[in-house]
């Protein structure tokens with residue numbers, strides 16, 4: 507279908523983008539790679555009065571090091587993330603999960619920031635950012651602010667971003683000495699996760715010192731599996747103790763039932779996939 | 791209306807478009823590039839795939855205004871001026887990699903994109919590389935075969951040509967982008983220069 511008519515603007519900088527959004531009012535929307543927004547516009551699920559295209563804003567592009575963190579520009583495409591040496595070296599969890607996102611064509615245009623701002627609970631980046639305790643750097647009419655991943659995702663397709671705010675970049679800590687893994691279960695013809703699990707584990711020889719686990723598509727926003735994390739803190743790094751901890755994987759989740767999977771099946775998947783993700787991350 | 795300028799299959803076009811115009815509609819309805827087709831209109835099937843600055847995109851999921859200033863290659867721009875087919879087209883022809891042919895323009899463009907990054911893909915890499923393209927007829931077997939054979943033919947041609955080989959680019963090496971220029975190498979570039987408004 508053809509989208510509803512809208513005005514179009516392509517600002518050259520973040521401040522200009524915020525100004526344009528503020529001037530245009532609540533019905534204006536940011537356009538990043540368009541790989542989620544354009545399908546929604548075509549189905550007329552959304553009908554913004556104006557699109558503010560971030561495509562020409564150089565400062566929102568690319569990945570840089572800042573001390574113990576990586577700062578990833580929101581407009582860095584999935585394809586660029588996948589090939590970026592800093593991400594491969596310091597945040598391989600992001601690279602591994604990004605490789606499972608959609609297909610080559612969508613990865614060429616879809617952006618890291620767009621897939622977070624979209625806040626789709628079935629998206630892979632939100633749970634990865636949640637497991638990594640990422641920080642979201644946001645520009646708005648009253649200046650810049652930072653929001654923790656635990657606060658950024660609010661509900662289904664709803665983030666902490668106000669209509670006149672732009673997600674500029676995302677800060678993720680370099681995880682030195684951690685093992686990480688993204689485990690995803692999807693149907694062959696569609697890359698979207700039925701359930702996904704992002705895991706990071708820090709070991710000290712035979713002991714697990716710390717584990718972080720976040721689940722994709724098990725609620726209206728990404729969920730941290732706190733029960734699993736607590737069970738693993740100080741636990742022996744064995745297959746048995748991992749399996750026992752995974753009994754807590756679905757605690758606090760609210761999975762939906764749809765044509766692809768029932769809520770019960772999703773609960774089962776969460777337990778199995780968490781075990782697999784942790785075994786790979788812990789090298790067991 | 792917004793004025794945009796893009797190069798399509800070697801020819802520059804300047805046009806006024808409504809911002810809501812999708813690239814695929816601009817290509818087909820305004821520029822007459824009907825080789826690029828619409829299959830699903832839901833961003834799933836890949837039939838509408840073109841190269842934008844050398845990278846495959848679904849042209850039903852790009853606004854024409856986003857393609858302002860870019861270089862677009864459609865399936866119509868692959869063959870040489872004298873009609874000699876691009877190696878990927880030739881391989882699809884020879885291995886019977888199509889039945890109804892509706893997915894073929896997109897399959898070929900995705901295969902060209904994949905081979906530019908990974909000149910010698912395994913069958914598994916071809917299947918994964920073409921995951922954004924759906925075919926309802928062939929069962930994919932001959933498509934995989936065509937891409938494998940096209941890759942081999944292109945490597946042989948590169949080895950035989952006096953030009954420096956570009957085949958070490960890409961191949962999954964972090965940070966390395968393969969040459970994002972005319973698919974198929976210099977023999978297949980079309981003349982540039984005509985301007986249409």
Ligand SMILES: Cc1cc2nc3c(=O)[nH]c(=O)nc-3n(C[C@H](O)[C@H](O)[C@H](O)COP(=O)(O)OP(=O)(O)OC[C@H]3O[C@@H](n4cnc5c(N)ncnc54)[C@H](O)[C@@H]3O)c2cc1C
Pocket residue numbers: 535536537538539540541542543544545560580581606607608609612615616617618619620621622623624628629630631667671672673674696697698699833834
């Ligand atoms: C066929 C298909 C398969 C897919 N499969 C997967 C998959 O398996 N896993 C997965 O995770 N995703 C998948 N996706 C979605 C894909 O990852 C998108 O790239 C991503 O969700 C949106 O990124 P974008 O840059 O295209 O954002 P857009 O579509 O441009 O924007 C999405 C939303 O975020 C807002 N927004 C974007 N950027 C910003 C910003 N910087 N500041 C403020 N607001 C912003 C927009 O206003 C809009 O509301 C798929 C998409 C398609 C079409």
Ligand code: FES
Pocket residue numbers: 827828829830831832833834835836837838839848849850851
């Ligand atoms: S028509 Fe564009 S993906 Fe199907």
Ligand code: FES
Pocket residue numbers: 887888889890891892893894924925926927928
């Ligand atoms: S040949 Fe008919 S859809 Fe592929």
